């Protein structure tokens with residue numbers, strides 16, 4: 001199975017599909033957003049301010065996170081979710097993969113319309129274990145209201161999940177992603193997936209990509 005990097009605007013489902021690959025096929029999963037939220041929980045006010053205002057953290061911070069974790073990802077196929085968000089990060093990942101002799105990587109770009117993203121964001125609740133649920137979609141609701149199906153922790157709304165912030169993050173993403181797409185098209189490893197569809201259909205497309 002191929003290693004996977006998800007690039008997508010907010011709420012396209014990269015967290016949900018990462019968890020699906022982790023549970024179904026034993027992927028190792030690194031979500032840069034989860035690592036950053038852990039830092040905020042531990043008291044990092046600089047990162048908190050950036051996340052809360054819908055801005056990106058620095059490329060250097062992301063490079064440190066990936067450098068720290070990349071060796072732990074090897075062994076099983078892995079998913080990196082939430083990175084790259086800039087061309088600098090895409091090039092940095094490529095260099096790290098070369099150094100670590102990691103090949104067979106699929107870049108899966110999840111495409112979603114802004115109105116669908118807003119609808120999903122407004123219903124999203126997350127768990128500290130990294131899982132997310134959606135109260136606006138029957139299939140994505142937790143079994144018991146307000147608690148995680150897997151670890152029973154209390155579900156919370158993300159501080160950056162509101163209409164104004166998502167619109168900013170979405171527009172910033174569209175600007176940055178252009179260069180990233182060109183870069184990966186030249187590498188010949190980019191797969192573009194319509195993420196406005198039902199989750200089960202998207203899972204089928206992703207399965208085809210990782211086994212292709």
Ligand code: AMP
Pocket residue numbers: 010032033034036050051054055056057058062081082083084085086089160169
């Ligand atoms: P996510 O959980 O992927 O939606 O990320 C939440 C927030 O964390 C983003 O809005 C950014 O502020 C920050 N973040 C996560 N990953 C990155 C990254 N690769 N580069 C810069 N900022 C990031």
